[in-house]
Each structure stands twice: as C-alpha cells, then as structure tokens.
Amino acid sequence: MKKHKITIDYTVYPSLQDLDATDSSLMNQAIAARANAYAPYSNFHVGAAVLLANGEVVIGNNQENASYPSGLCAERVAIFQAGAKYPGIAIKAVAIxxxxxxxxxxxxxxxxxxxxxxxxxxxxxxxxxxxxxxxxEKGEVIKIKSLADILPLAFSNSFLE
Structure with missing residues (x-):
C-alpha cells in the first residue's frame, strides 16, 4: 500500500483593492456580470469573467430555470461562450x-x-x-494558480480512448 497526500497552494488577498490591475479588472467584470444573473429561485447571483490569451474578456452569469436542474452556472456560461466565440484561444484566468x-x-x-x-x-x-x-460579495479574494489544484485526479478524455 502507498499513501499519497494532495495539497494546494493559494493566495488570499484581503480585498479586491489588493489585486494587481489585471486581476482587479477581471474581477470587476465578473461583478458587473453578476448583476445580470437570472436567479429568481435561489436568489444566489454568480458572475464570471474569462480572460483569454488574446486579451479578450468573456463574461457569464448564472441562468436558472423553474425546471431544476436545467439552468446553467455562471462559470460554464462564460467558459462555453469563450470556447464558442474564440475557439483555440487559450484561457488565462477565470474570476468568479x-x-x-x-x-x-x-x-x-x-x-x-x-x-x-x-x-x-x-x-x-x-x-x-x-x-x-x-x-x-465583499471581503477576501482567493487566487489559485490552476484548476487542477481544485480538481485533483480529474477525469479526462484519456479515459475514453
């Protein structure tokens, strides 16, 4: 038997004002997107902003539906829109x-x-x-370097080959 341990490193900033200009701008765009969320059932509004390698920012917000769970989260709205509008352009960061x-x-x-x-x-x-x-809504901002850090042992298309 082998025992393994998974740990992650992340940075906590006291507030939005403590971020660098790029991260602050991205989070502010996520905040603006959050304001347009359609969440009449949960009253939980989420905004996301995706920064692409070409400098474009694509936003998304959660879209609920009375027929749970057919709504869509802000993160997937934004990332799917980025993939559809800018196929092949690398994603640098996502603010939520x-x-x-x-x-x-x-x-x-x-x-x-x-x-x-x-x-x-x-x-x-x-x-x-x-x-x-x-x-x-306010307070600390957490920055994580990679999605793999919050989804260790991720499922991938390699399992489908």
Missing part, C-alpha cells in the same frame, strides 16, 4: 464572484463540481494552467 439577496456572501464562493469538470477540460486541452480568482 457571488452574492445573495438573502444574506451577505462574505466568503469566496468556489465553483461546483460540474463547473470544475467543464473548466478543467479547457486546461487539459490547452496544456497550460488557468488561474482562478474567487470572491464573495
């Missing part, structure tokens, strides 16, 4: 932010399992890391 009409979201909200799996496929395909920035 969340708020609620029911309470103040003070902790960074991480992507769900479906979003992690969807995003990791882009990282695997482009063979380069995609950084992730996570923020609640």
């Amino acid at each position: 932010t969340a708020t609620s009409k029911n309470y103040v979201v003070e902790e960074p909200a991480a992507p769900c399992g479906n979003c992690r799996q969807s995003m990791i496929e882009y990282e695997q395909k482009q063979k380069s890391a995609i950084a992730i920035l996570l923020m609640g």
